[in-house]
Amino acid sequence: MMRFLLLFSRQGKLRLQKWFTPHTDREKKKIIRDMMLIVLNRPPRTCNFLQWRDLKIVYKRYASLYFCAGMEDQDNELLTLEVLHRYVELLDKYFGNVCELDIIFNFEKAYFILDEFLMGGEILETSRTAVGASLEDADTLQETMEEYMSRPAY
Amino acid sequence: MDTIVSSASTDLQDYTYYFVPAPWLSCKLLRLLQCYPPPEDGAVKGRLVECLETILNKAQEPPKSKKVQHSNAKNAILFEAISLIIHYDSEPNLLVRACNQLGQFLQHRETNLRYLALESMCTLASSEFSHEAVKTHIETVINALKTERDVSVRQRAADLLYAMCDRSNAKQIVAEMLSYLETADYSIREEMVLKVAILAEKYAVDYSWYVDTILNLIRIAGDYVSEEVWYRVIQIVINRDDVQGYAAKTVFEALQAPACHENMVKVGGYILGEFGNLIAGDPRSSPLVQFNLLHSKFHLCSVPTRALLLSAYIKFINLFPETKVTIQEVLRCDSQIRNSDVELQQRAVEYLKLSSIASTDVLATVLEEMPPFPERESSILAKLKKKKGPGAVSVTELDDSKREAGELNGGGERAAETAAMAASNASTPSPSADLLGIRSSAPMSAAPAAAGSLLVDVFSEAGPAAPAAAAAAAVNNDGFLRELEQPTDASEALLVEGSGDADSAPASDDPAPPLSDADDLLNKFVCKNNGVLFENQLLQIGIKSEYRQNLGKMYLFYGNKTSVQFAGFSTTVSCPGELQSQLNVQSKPVEPLVEGGAQIQQVLNIECLTDFSEAPLLNIKFRYGGALQNLTLKLPVTINKFFQPTEMASQDFFQRWKQLSQPQQEAQKIFKANHGMDTEVIKAKLLGLGSALLDNVDPNPENYVCAGVIQTKGQQVGCLLRLEPNGQAQMYRLTLRCSKESVSKRLCELLSEQF
Numbered sequence: 001m002m003r004f005l006l007l008f009s010r011q012g013k014l015r016l017q018k019w020f021t022p023h024t025d026r027e028k029k030k031i032i033r034d035m036m037l038i039v040l041n042r043p044p045r046t047c048n049f050l051q052w053r054d055l056k057i058v059y060k061r062y063a064s065l066y067f068c069a070g071m072e073d074q075d076n077e078l079l080t081l082e083v084l085h086r087y088v089e090l091l092d093k094y095f096g097n098v099c100e101l102d103i104i105f106n107f108e109k110a111y112f113i114l115d116e117f118l119m120g121g122e123i124l125e126t127s128r129t130a131v132g133a134s135l136e137d138a139d140t141l142q143e144t145m146e147e148y149m150s151r152p153a154y
Numbered sequence: 155m156d157t158i159v160s161s162a163s164t165d166l167q168d169y170t171y172y173f174v175p176a177p178w179l180s181c182k183l184l185r186l187l188q189c190y191p192p193p194e195d196g197a198v199k200g201r202l203v204e205c206l207e208t209i210l211n212k213a214q215e216p217p218k219s220k221k222v223q224h225s226n227a228k229n230a231i232l233f234e235a236i237s238l239i240i241h242y243d244s245e246p247n248l249l250v251r252a253c254n255q256l257g258q259f260l261q262h263r264e265t266n267l268r269y270l271a272l273e274s275m276c277t278l279a280s281s282e283f284s285h286e287a288v289k290t291h292i293e294t295v296i297n298a299l300k301t302e303r304d305v306s307v308r309q310r311a312a313d314l315l316y317a318m319c320d321r322s323n324a325k326q327i328v329a330e331m332l333s334y335l336e337t338a339d340y341s342i343r344e345e346m347v348l349k350v351a352i353l354a355e356k357y358a359v360d361y362s363w364y365v366d367t368i369l370n371l372i373r374i375a376g377d378y379v380s381e382e383v384w385y386r387v388i389q390i391v392i393n394r395d396d397v398q399g400y401a402a403k404t405v406f407e408a409l410q411a412p413a414c415h416e417n418m419v420k421v422g423g424y425i426l427g428e429f430g431n432l433i434a435g436d437p438r439s440s441p442l443v444q445f446n447l448l449h450s451k452f453h454l455c456s457v458p459t460r461a462l463l464l465s466a467y468i469k470f471i472n473l474f475p476e477t478k479v480t481i482q483e484v485l486r487c488d489s490q491i492r493n494s495d496v497e498l499q500q501r502a503v504e505y506l507k508l509s510s511i512a513s514t515d516v517l518a519t520v521l522e523e524m525p526p527f528p529e530r531e532s533s534i535l536a537k538l539k540k541k542k543g544p545g546a547v548s549v550t551e552l553d554d555s556k557r558e559a560g561e562l563n564g565g566g567e568r569a570a571e572t573a574a575m576a577a578s579n580a581s582t583p584s585p586s587a588d589l590l591g592i593r594s595s596a597p598m599s600a601a602p603a604a605a606g607s608l609l610v611d612v613f614s615e616a617g618p619a620a621p622a623a624a625a626a627a628a629v630n631n632d633g634f635l636r637e638l639e640q641p642t643d644a645s646e647a648l649l650v651e652g653s654g655d656a657d658s659a660p661a662s663d664d665p666a667p668p669l670s671d672a673d674d675l676l677n678k679f680v681c682k683n684n685g686v687l688f689e690n691q692l693l694q695i696g697i698k699s700e701y702r703q704n705l706g707k708m709y710l711f712y713g714n715k716t717s718v719q720f721a722g723f724s725t726t727v728s729c730p731g732e733l734q735s736q737l738n739v740q741s742k743p744v745e746p747l748v749e750g751g752a753q754i755q756q757v758l759n760i761e762c763l764t765d766f767s768e769a770p771l772l773n774i775k776f777r778y779g780g781a782l783q784n785l786t787l788k789l790p791v792t793i794n795k796f797f798q799p800t801e802m803a804s805q806d807f808f809q810r811w812k813q814l815s816q817p818q819q820e821a822q823k824i825f826k827a828n829h830g831m832d833t834e835v836i837k838a839k840l841l842g843l844g845s846a847l848l849d850n851v852d853p854n855p856e857n858y859v860c861a862g863v864i865q866t867k868g869q870q871v872g873c874l875l876r877l878e879p880n881g882q883a884q885m886y887r888l889t890l891r892c893s894k895e896s897v898s899k900r901l902c903e904l905l906s907e908q909f
Binding site: 050051078079081082085 | 227230234269270303304306307309
């Protein structure tokens, strides 16, 4: 089971955080700090997995963003790498050529996509099209509501 | 699962991830399969094996796509399959194939795969079939350890070396790990140090090699050598006589190096202090030289080390009187006696006084060589486990820690299991002969009863386990033997009792006849009220009783010594024959279920109606593992329990003595002393009897005189007792005068057994 998923930039700014187990605020901050320290200090060609406390940490760097996931001991690391990749693909599909700015400005969409395919630390939906479809539905609903609300009342 | 793996990629269009069909689902299914034990049904098993083989085969094919994602997904399934194979641990050819596959990965271009391969091999190394296969890759692993750029991969390689270490390659692996230690990252040094220490200890055929290794360890990574490591090396050196001389010499040479680490000074100081005499013959390492060497490091050390060195100096004074003056000078100098640290100052002053005042004999006794340590669980292992976190203890360590025959804790748990197995065999005669055989071969008589049960079981277990473990086991058993010292006859009776019971466990519902040695037990309790009444491998019964006037309350504690619960547990107290009218025993019922390792309590209320000579019977019935257990004991309720002591002056005593002069009222017995004739012991027993010990009554001071009143519901019986010991003949004459004939007789019987 995935314990947490963090996205942060190379300068150490947190862009996205998703926690699958309860932690106090202090603990969260500590974990984030530790992760950044460890991951950002890794030399470029080292392997993507490391051991931290009793968790395995899987991280991957896409352009300027680091995707970092904390897994339990029995999980398969290569699979997690693929989970991260799948997430990036979904983001790419939705935003079209996604970059960090997209995530910064539309973070609620990013969280939405994440929730669609990861639930409770496990992967929920592996099909790209299914996730895409539900996203579209949500968007349509949102636009309808906006239109509906902005119509002048007669 | 099968369909997914063997289907063509076109079937599951949408779920295909870079040409690998449904990777996440496959992995989840494989993980699910790990949760179940391997299938027994032949057909299912066949399909499963086929499936796994297909996966392994696919790994061999050339990749369909250049993309890294494809290979990642494919390999993810592969690793999952491998961990399933490891988990099943039953198909040797699959295991070997998996091992070979991993071996190929070890040299793969991609770092990720190397990392994972090393990690998987670590778990593979613990299974027996593949251990050999893993060892063939040792060269690659060592290479990886040396040349890898990535620190986490190096760490995994070190872990793997630790896991695959066994007797044949121990020396090589330890040497490699030591050389790696010199260049290793600071963060993992401590862990590596612990691992090297554990490996060196476990596979040390030749203890001098072990000492060398540890000293090297201290030399290389002195800062990271935690306390446990050097405590352990000192324990080992002290426990093994043969290596002491060698250790002293090596330590001496090591200390001569100019830049010596503080831990080395500590170890050196201790060992030279204890065993310096073994190398004093050599002129190069004469006592004075040794002392100068140690003293030269003195000022460079921290306070605890200095304290240790001071102790070593006083030991030198004992071993080498010729150095006494020099050392005393040192101790006397201001920097010691007026040292700002209290500990050092105290030590210096005390040692100085000790050396100047005490004679050589006294000094020798005070500073006698340290006795061998009792074996305990290696604290290093404990520290390693703590360090790695609860989840990360490898399987090998758990197995090893279970296999270490010296562990008391581990031994205790296994003892429960062997007790369970032994008990289930108890009904057939031949295993019980074994039980007796094993027990009698252990040449000890037990320690106090509570600990005795645990130790006894470990001993009967330690027999078969000892050949498996290394020489360490012999050391451990020696340690045990030394620990168990004073025999107490009472506990011996218990031992005999226990094995006797294993023979006679009839599976009938009727109350079993009282055990043959029940009388011995009874005698044990004449003079005391608390203790363990009965013990066998399943059950331990303790009692605690208190009496007041003619009423008594007895608490019975039934302890379940096994880890399995007792069902249908019931106890009945019965008073046979006349006893019914003489003694009234009421008991509260107990719960029918006793959990493993639990203890339940039962309260008995006893009322003495009139004097009695029989003992009530306690019958216990329960079901253990399907077999019905039935045993009957005599409850240690004797007439003397209702004794009330009465003080009286000598005239009163003699007056009453004359009053009770009728022949029926007197009971006299002359008997040989069964135990030693120690005054204090006799006094204690008489007091335990419940009567008042009267002083200055009998003209002969050697004799013991007691008086008391036995309280029953109906009447009170006055009792006077005179015990005359005859030291030269080792005999006693016991005279009892009571107002009731039966009481005298009974008390006489009881007491003659006690002395």
